[in-house]
Amino acid sequence: MKIYKEQIEEHNHQHEKQHQRQFDFLAETLENQGIDVEKIIQKLSNFQIAIPSWALGTGGTRFGRFAGGGEPRNLEEKIEDIGLLHSLNRSSGAISLHIPWDIPENADFIKSYASSFGIAFDAVNSNTFQDQKNQLHSYKFGSLSHASRDTRRQAIEHNIEVIKHGEALGSKAITVWLADGSCFPAQQNFRKALQRTLESLQEIYAHLPADWQLFIEYKPYEPNFYSTVIQDWGTSFLLANKLGHQAFTLVDLGHHLPNTNIEQIVATLMMEGKLGGFHFNDSKYGDDDLTVGCMKPYQLFLIFNELVEGMEDKNTKNPYPAWMIDASHNVKDPLEDLLQSVEAIKIAYAQALLVNRAELSDIQDNNDTVKAQEMMQNVFRTDVRPLLAEARRRANAATNPLELFRKLNMREKLIGERGKLTMATGL
Numbered sequence: 001m002k003i004y005k006e007q008i009e010e011h012n013h014q015h016e017k018q019h020q021r022q023f024d025f026l027a028e029t030l031e032n033q034g035i036d037v038e039k040i041i042q043k044l045s046n047f048q049i050a051i052p053s054w055a056l057g058t059g060g061t062r063f064g065r066f067a068g069g070g071e072p073r074n075l076e077e078k079i080e081d082i083g084l085l086h087s088l089n090r091s092s093g094a095i096s097l098h099i100p101w102d103i104p105e106n107a108d109f110i111k112s113y114a115s116s117f118g119i120a121f122d123a124v125n126s127n128t129f130q131d132q133k134n135q136l137h138s139y140k141f142g143s144l145s146h147a148s149r150d151t152r153r154q155a156i157e158h159n160i161e162v163i164k165h166g167e168a169l170g171s172k173a174i175t176v177w178l179a180d181g182s183c184f185p186a187q188q189n190f191r192k193a194l195q196r197t198l199e200s201l202q203e204i205y206a207h208l209p210a211d212w213q214l215f216i217e218y219k220p221y222e223p224n225f226y227s228t229v230i231q232d233w234g235t236s237f238l239l240a241n242k243l244g245h246q247a248f249t250l251v252d253l254g255h256h257l258p259n260t261n262i263e264q265i266v267a268t269l270m271m272e273g274k275l276g277g278f279h280f281n282d283s284k285y286g287d288d289d290l291t292v293g294c295m296k297p298y299q300l301f302l303i304f305n306e307l308v309e310g311m312e313d314k315n316t317k318n319p320y321p322a323w324m325i326d327a328s329h330n331v332k333d334p335l336e337d338l339l340q341s342v343e344a345i346k347i348a349y350a351q352a353l354l355v356n357r358a359e360l361s362d363i364q365d366n367n368d369t370v371k372a373q374e375m376m377q378n379v380f381r382t383d384v385r386p387l388l389a390e391a392r393r394r395a396n397a398a399t400n401p402l403e404l405f406r407k408l409n410m411r412e413k414l415i416g417e418r419g420k421l422t423m424a425t426g427l
């Protein structure tokens with residue numbers, strides 16, 4: 001299933017006049033404020049957000065899963081789905097693989113197949129949060145932190161194998177998220193569990209190719225409900241520091257307790273050069289994995305404000321972070337949801353690029369709290385969508401990706417090709 005150049009051109013042609021009017025108005029307004037619009041469009045064009053291989057099917061909850069129809073049946077079809085997204089928005093040019101759900105049987109073929117859609121391989125993800133068929137040792141009571149040496153060994157070997165799969169595809173990073181922890185008080189010795197996790201990670205780190213990064217994700221609870229071994233950014237940061245210069249913390253927006261100041265965490269990690277990756281989603285209560293920006297767009301903007309500040313400040317030594325959407329779609333079409341998420345991320349990014357850094361710095365140095373709020377909210381209330389549409393138009397993508405996706409009946413076509421009851425691997 002493909003979207004053809006002509007279909008995009010026709011769509012863009014239909015919107016041309018209205019888009020041009022909106023863009024010209026915004027560009028003039030911004031130029032009058034001294035903003036280099038061309039530079040922002042260039043940055044928006046370069047911004048790519050990886051799509052995880054498990055996000056292309058309709059997710060579920062522990063109560064059930066309702067398939068949406070036409071879900072990808074294998075890795076090739078997942079790549080095709082991301083190819084659809086990428087041709088619509090030119091911002092989804094990477095896939096993040098989950099092993100073992102998506103083990104490439106022929107890495108060379110998969111690599112060139114993805115590249116035919118303009119898709120590269122982002123960080124690979126290991127899985128020690130569930131048992132696989134014929135697995136010798138169970139992860140019921142942990143993996144890298146497990147009390148049994150044999151279970152830890154098996155989990156370490158799995159991570160090393162994931163690195164090898166990634167190497168064959170051209171990935172440059174591995175993300176480790178552990179479900180390890182405890183459900184009840186005194187079930188686990190905290191200190192010993194963390195010590196064992198560190199030692200296991202050190203063995204994995206020793207197998208990291210020289211040009212690779214290791215991302216350590218954290219999460220305060222779930223599936224364990226009393227404690228998790230890597231509960232917060234501080235624990236992840238501690239481990240990354242002990243491992244070495246190739247290890248980093250990964251921030252997942254949903255992996256915080258309510259009202260945590262995520263933007264401050266971002267700033268702290270960037271000061272130390274240790275923010276390696278970012279997982280986008282949104283939430284109301286916990287790790288809800290909702291569409292990015294659907295609940296707290298202002299928070300997302302404030303986070304991007306710190307990210308952009310950190311990326312533009314030449315004194316910080318933080319590497320360019322890996323961006324990925326980590327959401328689940330229980331009631332939406334996954335592809336539509338992903339289009340919405342990418343749009344929300346790019347809106348927050350574009351708005352953060354509009355912030356006048358020198359002016360904000362002066363405001364902060366003068367403790368002018370009223371002006372700080374005025375400035376940030378003025379930027380937040382600027383409708384930057386014509387900038388995004390212009391960046392897409394220039395890249396031969398759709399000025400309105402979601403509208404074109406629906407107009408071309410892409411989901412119906414996918415159902416026609418793959419069937420109604422297909423179910424993608426994943427959660």
Ligand SMILES: [Mn+2]
Nearest residue numbers: 217252279326
């Ligand atoms: Mn995540």
